[in-house]
Amino acid sequence: MKYLTFALAKGRLAFKALELLEQTGITCEEMKDKDTRKLIFTNEELGLKFFLSKATDVPTYVELGAADIGVVGYDTILEEGRNLYEVLDLGFGKCRMCVCGPESARSILDSHQMINVASKYPNIAKDYFHNVRQQTAEIIKLNGSVELAPIVGLSDVIVDIVETGTTLKENGLTVLEEICPLSARVVVNQVSMKLEQERIRDIITKLEAVINGGN
Amino acid sequence: MSFDNRIHTPEGVRDIYGEELKLKNMIEDKLDKVLKSYAYDYIETPTIEYFNVFNGDKGTASSNEMYKLFDRENNTLVVRPDITPSIARCVAKYFSNEKLHLRLCYKGRTFKNLPRLHGKMNEVTHVGAELIGDDESAADGEILSMVVESMLNLGLKDFQVSIGQVDFFRGIVKSFNLDADVEKALRDAITDNKTYLIREIGHKAGIKDELLDILAGMYVNPDNDEILKKASDLADNEISANAIDRLYKVYQIMKLYGYEEYVSFDLSLISDYDYYSGIVFKGYTYGSGSPVVAGGRYNGLISKFGLDMPSVGYAFIVDELMFALAKQRVELNREANGVMVLYQNEDLSQAIKLSKALREKDLSVLLSRKSSRSSLDDYICHALNHEISKIIYMSDDIKIINAETKEEKTATVDEILGGAL
Numbered sequence: 001m002k003y004l005t006f007a008l009a010k011g012r013l014a015f016k017a018l019e020l021l022e023q024t025g026i027t028c029e030e031m032k033d034k035d036t037r038k039l040i041f042t043n044e045e046l047g048l049k050f051f052l053s054k055a056t057d058v059p060t061y062v063e064l065g066a067a068d069i070g071v072v073g074y075d076t077i078l079e080e081g082r083n084l085y086e087v088l089d090l091g092f093g094k095c096r097m098c099v100c101g102p103e104s105a106r107s108i109l110d111s112h113q114m115i116n117v118a119s120k121y122p123n124i125a126k127d128y129f130h131n132v133r134q135q136t137a138e139i140i141k142l143n144g145s146v147e148l149a150p151i152v153g154l155s156d157v158i159v160d161i162v163e164t165g166t167t168l169k170e171n172g173l174t175v176l177e178e179i180c181p182l183s184a185r186v187v188v189n190q191v192s193m194k195l196e197q198e199r200i201r202d203i204i205t206k207l208e209a210v211i212n213g214g215n
Numbered sequence: 216m217s218f219d220n221r222i223h224t225p226e227g228v229r230d231i232y233g234e235e236l237k238l239k240n241m242i243e244d245k246l247d248k249v250l251k252s253y254a255y256d257y258i259e260t261p262t263i264e265y266f267n268v269f270n271g272d273k274g275t276a277s278s279n280e281m282y283k284l285f286d287r288e289n290n291t292l293v294v295r296p297d298i299t300p301s302i303a304r305c306v307a308k309y310f311s312n313e314k315l316h317l318r319l320c321y322k323g324r325t326f327k328n329l330p331r332l333h334g335k336m337n338e339v340t341h342v343g344a345e346l347i348g349d350d351e352s353a354a355d356g357e358i359l360s361m362v363v364e365s366m367l368n369l370g371l372k373d374f375q376v377s378i379g380q381v382d383f384f385r386g387i388v389k390s391f392n393l394d395a396d397v398e399k400a401l402r403d404a405i406t407d408n409k410t411y412l413i414r415e416i417g418h419k420a421g422i423k424d425e426l427l428d429i430l431a432g433m434y435v436n437p438d439n440d441e442i443l444k445k446a447s448d449l450a451d452n453e454i455s456a457n458a459i460d461r462l463y464k465v466y467q468i469m470k471l472y473g474y475e476e477y478v479s480f481d482l483s484l485i486s487d488y489d490y491y492s493g494i495v496f497k498g499y500t501y502g503s504g505s506p507v508v509a510g511g512r513y514n515g516l517i518s519k520f521g522l523d524m525p526s527v528g529y530a531f532i533v534d535e536l537m538f539a540l541a542k543q544r545v546e547l548n549r550e551a552n553g554v555m556v557l558y559q560n561e562d563l564s565q566a567i568k569l570s571k572a573l574r575e576k577d578l579s580v581l582l583s584r585k586s587s588r589s590s591l592d593d594y595i596c597h598a599l600n601h602e603i604s605k606i607i608y609m610s611d612d613i614k615i616i617n618a619e620t621k622e623e624k625t626a627t628v629d630e631i632l633g634g635a636l
Contacts, residue, residue: 002501064334065504081330083505085408191506193408193432194377194481194499201435204410 001047004192004199007067009055009076013184016092017071024206059084059187068192069200074182075161079121085193087204088186091211097124097179100168101150101157106176108156109135116156118142118149125159128179147171227329227337235537239340241547242536243322245368246342249361255320255344260301262324266291272488273300273519280327294326299528300516302345307520310347316354317347336534343510343530347517350525352461355494355512356468358527362498362508363474365531370545374500374507376477379484380462381491381511383446384430386454391420405430405483425449432483439466442480458493465494490515493527502542503535551618553579553603554636557594560584562609565628569607572632579603585610595621605636 008014018031028050030041041050053061058072059082070084073093077086099109099117108115112133118140119125129137140155147167149155161182162168162175186204193200224230231239250257263284270278276296284292295301298321310317322342329335344361346354359376366374384405388398397420404412410431417427426449428434436442443466447459462480469475478496486495493512500507510529517524540547554573558566563584570580581603585594591608598606598618606616614623615636626635 060334063504065502082333087408087410089411188408189504190408191499191501191504194375194497195373195501197435201433205433 002196003042003047003049004069004196005049005051005067007058007061007070007072008050008052009058009070009072010052011055013055013071013073013093014052017090017184020090020092020207020210023210024203026203056080062187062189065189065191068189068196069203070187071184072187074180074185075121075124077185077187078180079123081123083190085188085190086185087188087193088207088211090184090186090207093182093184095161095163095182096175097121097159097182098162098175099128099157099159099177099179100147100162100173100175102172103174105150105156109133109176114138116140116154117159118146118155118157119159120144120146121159124179128159132179147173226331227335229336229338237549238540238547239533239537241549242369242533242540243340243342245547246365246531246533247322249365249368250320250342250344253318253344253357253361255318258302258305258319258321259323260295260298260305260321262295263292264295264301264304266293268300268304269293269296271519272490273303273516276327280329282326282328295323296327297325297530298323298341298343299345299513299530302528303517303526304520306347306517306524306526307522311522313348316349318344319347320344339535340533341530342533343528345526345528347526348524349527350514352464353468354527355461355465356472358510358529359465359469359478359494359496360472360474362496362510362529363469363472363477365508366477366498366500369536369540370547371500371539371543373543374477374498375479376496376498376508377481377484378462378465378478378494378496379481380458380494381486382458382461382493383450383455383482384485386452386456386458387422387426387430387450389454390450390452391422393420401430402485402487405485406487408432408483423449429482432481437479439475439478439480442482446480446482461493486511488513490519492525496529500539500543502539505532505535507532507535507539549602551599551602551604553581553598553601555581555583555594555598555603555606555618556609557583557585557606558609566609569628569631576632591616607631607636 008017026046028041028043031050039051055072055076058070059077059080061067062070062084063082075097112135114136116138117125117129120142122139122141125139129135142149146158146160149158150173151171157176165175168174188200269281274297281296282294286292302319302321306317324338325341326338329337346358362376397416401416404416410433413431414427429446429449443459443463447456466475469478484495490513491511492514495511497506498508508529508531512527514525517526556566556570566582570582573580594606595618604618606618608614608616612625615626616623
C-alpha cells in the first residue's frame with residue numbers, strides 16, 4: 001500500500017483537523033508528543049503520513065503532489081490560486097475576509113476614487129477591488145500586523161481576516177465591507193484523487209459524516 | 216537583485232542535457248513508435264502563430280498565459296501554448312478536399328507564461344495525435360488505445376485513464392433549465408471538485424443527491440459497467456442518455472483492444488471549452504502531480520477555422536512523463552552497444568580507418584586520443600556513462616576491453632572488422 005500524505009497548516013487548524021480525523025478513526029500518536037523534533041509523522045498501520053507546514057505552503061505541496069491531501073484555510077486557497085481539488089468544507093476556523101479601516105475611509109470606497117490598500121493577501125485584494133468593485137487600487141503587500149497600516153497612514157484601508165473584530169475595535173478600525181466567508185477546507189491533489197480514489201473518498205465521506213453529525 | 220544572465224536561462228525554461236535528455240529522447244521514441252504503428256503522419260507547424268489561432272478559447276491557455284510579440288505590421292503573435300489549434304488550422308487550410316479520415320501527429324515544444332515560483336516549467340514538449348474526419352466511437356477507441364499502449368510501452372504499470380463525456384453534464388443543464396450563471400457556478404464547482412458547493416448549487420436547482428454524487432465524482436465503483444448503468448438510470452434526459460450510450464460503445468471498443476482494465480469512467484470530467492463535444496480524458500500516474508496526458512473529442516474546433524470536421528486526439532506532456540518515470544524508477548532498457556576507439560598519437564591514421572569501417576557497420580563510435588594526463592580507468596568510466604560497452608585500445612598491440620567487466624583480449628584490425636567485438 002502506498003502512503004497517503006497529509007499536509008496540515010500549522011497551528012489551530014492542524015490541531016482541529018487532527019481532532020476531526022481522530023473521530024473518523026485516523027490517529028497519529030507520534031504527533032501528540034509536544035517535544036518531538038520530527039518533521040514527518042507516520043501511521044504505519046493505515047499507511048498514512050502527516051506533516052505540518054506554513055499555511056501558505058500547503059497548496060504548493062498539494063498541487064505539486066508532494067502531499068496528497070491538505071487541510072488549509074480558504075483564504076490561503078484563494079490567495080495562492082493553485083490547481084487543486086477542493087473537496088470539503090470542514091466548517092471550523094470560520095471567519096471573514098474583509099475590507100477594514102477607519103470610518104473616515106468609507107468615503108473613499110463610496111466615491112470610487114483611487115485607494116491605497118495594504119494586505120497580506122495582495123491577490124485577493126486586487127481581485128476584489130479590480131473585478132468586484134471595479135475601483136483603481138494601489139495594493140501594498142505587508143507580512144504581518146496589517147492593522148498598523150491605516151493607523152500610521154501607510155494605506156487608506158486593509159484587506160484582512162476578521163474573526164471577532166476585537167483587534168480592529170481597539171485600534172479604532174471597523175469592518176467596511178465583507179469580501180467572503182472563510183473556513184478550513186480539505187484540498188486534494190488531482191492525480192492522487194484518481195489513483196487513490198477509494199481511500200481518499202472513504203476519508204472524505206467519513207469526515208463529512210462527523211461534521212454533519214456534529215451539527 | 217542582479218545576476219550574471221550570460222550563463223543563466225530565464226525563469227521557467229532550462230537546459231536539458233546528459234542522462235535527462237537521454238531519458239527524454241527515449242520517452243519520445245516510445246511515443247513515436249505507437250504513432251507509427253497506428254500509421255499516423257507527422258505534421259510540423261510553426262512555433263510562432265497569429266494570436267487569433269489560439270485566442271477565444273481555441274486552446275488550453277488563457278490570453279495572459281501566452282507569450283506575445285508583434286510582427287512588423289504590428290499584428291499580435293504568440294509563441295504557441297499548445298499545438299492542437301495549429302493542427303486544426305492546417306486541416307481547414309490544406310485538407311478541405313480530403314475524402315477519407317486524416318491521421319496526423321506532432322511533436323513540439325510549447326510555451327506558457329505561468330506565474331513565477333510555482334514550480335512549473337513554462338516550456339514543455341507535447342507529443343500528440345489527431346484523428347480527423349471520423350465521428351464514430353471506434354475513432355474514440357483508437358485514440359484511447361494509443362494512449363494506453365504508449366503508457367504500457369513506457370513501462371508504466373500503475374496508471375489510469377479517466378474518461379468523461381461532456382454531453383452528460385450538458386444534458387443535465389438543459390433538462391433542469393439551469394440559467395447561465397448557475398451553469399457556470401456549477402461547472403466551476405465540478406472542475407475544482409468542490410463537493411459541498413456542487414451539493415449546495417444542485418439542491419437549489421432541484422437535482423437529486425445521487426446524481427450530484429456522480430457529478431462530484433463521489434460515486435466510486437471498480438466496475439465500469441455499473442458506473443455507466445447508474446449514470447444512465449439517474450439522468451433521464453435524451454442528451455445525457457446518448458452521452459452514456461457513447462461511453463458504453465467506447466468501452467466495448469476498449470475491450471476489443473484488450474485495454475479495458477486501464478480505463479475508468481468519471482463523469483465529473485467536463486470541459487471549460489464549448490468546442491468539446493464528446494469524450495474527454497486524462498491519464499494519471501504516480502510521481503507527477505499533474506496528468507501526463509489529456510485529450511478528447513473536439514468536433515467544434517476545426518469549424519472555428521472555417522471547415523466543419525469532427526476530430527479526436529490526445530497530447531502527452533513529455534516533461535510530466537519524465538518526472539513520473541524518474542520518481543517511479545522505471546528502467547527504460549538502454550542498450551550499451553557503442554564502441555570507443557582509443558589511440559595514441561602515432562596510431563591516428565589507423566584509428567580513423569578503423570572507426571570509419573566500424574561506423575559503416577552502423578556502430579556508434581567514439582574516437583578519442585589517449586591523453587597521458589588521464590588514466591585508462593578514466594576512459595572506462597567515460598565509456599560506461601555513454602552507453603559504450605567496448606573499448607578498442609590501440610597501444611603496442613590492439614586490446615578490446617569490456618567496459619563493464621574490464622576483461623581484456625588482444626585482436627587484430629581484421630579480426631575486429633570480422634566480428635571479434
